[in-house]
Amino acid sequence: MASLNVGNLGEYLREQRRTAQLSLRQLADAAGVSNPYLSQIERGLRKPSAEVLQQVAKALRISAETLYVRAGILDAERDRDEVETRAVILADPTLTEAQKLALLQIYESFRKENGIGSDGRGHGDVDGADPRAQESDADPQQTAG
Structure with missing residues (x-):
C-alpha cells in the first residue's frame, strides 16, 4: 500500500489554486487558515489535518476525499476509483x-x-x-x- 507524500499534496493544492485563479492569500482567507500555514502546506513542509483539508477543498470547490488520498489519510489504492469518480462529478x-x-x-x-x-x-x-x-x-x- 503506497501512501502519497505531503509534497505531492502541496503541488496538487498549488495547481488547483492556480486553476481556480486564486492567490495564496485569497485561498487562505476563503479556507479560514493563515497565509503562512497554507504556504507551508503547498511547499510540503506541513501535513494538514483532515479538517483543514476539508476547508481548503470547500474553498477550491474540489473533493475533500481527493485531498485525503493525496495526504495519505485515506487508503489510495482502495479508494482511488470512488474518489476520482466523485471528484469528476464535483468538479x-x-x-x-x-x-x-x-x-x-x-x-x-x-x-x-x-x-x-x-x-x-x-x-x-x-x-x-x-x-x-x-x-x-x-x-x-x-x-x-
Missing part, C-alpha cells in the same frame, strides 16, 4: 450543486446495489460473486418447489 462546472448531489446519490445507490459499501469494500462473497444471486439463493420464497 464539473456545467452542473448545478443540486445536480451534483443527485448524481452522487445515484452513484452511491448503484454501488450499494452492487454490494459495495461506502467504505469501498464489497459486502458480497469474497470471490466477487454476484451478491444478488446469493440473496435469491437465501430467499425462502424462491426456494419453494
